[in-house]
Amino acid sequence: MFEARHSMDAPTTTSADNGTSGGGGGGGWFTPHTPPEPPAGGEQGATEGRRLAALRPVNRSAAGGAGPAQRRIPPSAPPAPSAPSARPGSDTDRADVEPAADVEPAAPPTATAPTAVSAPAPDSAPAPDSVPAPVPPPAPARPASPDAVLIRRTMAEVAPVADKVTSYFYALLFVRHPDLRPLFPAAMDTQRDRLLKALLTAAEHIDNTEILVSYLQNLGRGHRKYGTRPEHYPAVGECLLGALSRFAEAAWDSETEAAWVRAYTKISQVMIDAAAVDELRAPAWWYAEVISHDLRTPDVAVVTVRPDQPYPFLAGQYASLETPWWPRVWRHYSFASAPRSDGLLSFHVKAVPAGWVSSALVHRARPGDILRLGPPAGSMTVDHTTDSGLLCLGGGTGIAPIKALVEDVAEHGQRRPVEVFYGARTGHDLYDIDTMLRLQQSHSWLAVRPIVDQQAHLQLPDAVREYGPWDEYDAYLSGPPGMIRNGVDALRDIGIPSERIRHDAVEDLVAARD
């Protein structure tokens, strides 16, 4: 729940679960814009009192609020946040996967799971030597557990009224627990949108402990930056059950309620435990000062920042990022370089209409501004235990992590072939082609092929079919959701097995315009 993704946080996945499951049709999982309905009084108070006790996870955390790292003072005071004057739209630059691809609004833990569960992530914060293992092929389907059956039945009933359930849930949460309101962004549209999507995923994956736990651990760690504390979880669970029982009347009975209580207790416990472990070794967030701001086109900027503390990550991963102008609104951006000796991080940001964070980063951010960074996430990383070639498709600003992967291969000194297909709508949109061509000049194992839609009269995935063979290659895709979907189809068509195709989960990339 809760914040789904990551948001994901934006989970990375292989095409074996390409993130297209669930939530795509029907009930408006991605675009609810109806105003919240007021909660219908306290009619469920007594029942939910019982639930509250049942939902309370064990608090194993040594902490509860911000640890020492969170009490840091930014190098210089960020500008005073201003209240949003318009709805946050979709910062489609990867990140918003809030989609809008990137939105990652602050939220207390709402239980949840990704609509597309990501490839298992490492338990610990990524370190340069902790490359995630390749994702194993999916296990053969097992019969659903009784709890999963009940949960899915609930989800099927609420799917057509997803907007209402989401609105009701947040209304309930903020009326009953007004102290939690400050953890969320001022405008809640995107957050409302994410909740049920996450629930749907939880329902779909409740039996898949390995993947679910891994996802939830990431989610728990990622929630630290919101100020989420263990005691928030029961409140969220209570309101979740309140909303589900109201809108899934036909399916709801004591057994169903018990199944949800078990599921939520498990979900919240995994998140709380992961956050507690993470608290011992990493800050909940990093302050990062903008060091340079390079406007490459009227709407694409390369933003380079210096974190206030060491920031370990792997090439191919991404971070959530908050600007001082839109507090508690987070978007995901991929690191555009492999880790550098000077500790600087770069992001490629495209301003999109109604994309609050991306527009601020492109049009407002200047050297000296202070941003906040969440922990690194994602497993679209290079497997250095093999010498397979890398077939990389980067569409638009999706070239950012591809460039990082190329640098990573270069630093490891292996002579493995890397073929980069860099797609853009027009020649002007190939804003990073000079960098990519310079890399090609320096490395004989690297081939960079720009594909301009207007000139080639075809899009990136189709262009790849004309080259090859790709039998000895692992594939990496990064770009808009449509490119990922079509790219995965094209690559499977030409014989690359799903488990050798890596990309961030499509949900996390869903942009309003796509």
Ligand SMILES: NC(=O)C1=CN([C@@H]2O[C@H](COP(=O)(O)OP(=O)(O)OC[C@H]3O[C@@H](n4cnc5c(N)ncnc54)[C@H](O)[C@@H]3O)[C@@H](O)[C@H]2O)C=CC1
């Ligand atoms: N900024 C970042 O760090 C990252 C951004 N992204 C995502 O990349 C996207 C970049 O957006 P833009 O630069 O506006 O890219 P764009 O929309 O201009 O597309 C770039 C290229 O991708 C291909 N493409 C687009 N849609 C396609 C489709 N439906 N089927 C097949 N091929 C298609 C085309 O070749 C096109 O020229 C955003 O959705 C963003 O969320 C992904 C990873 C990292």
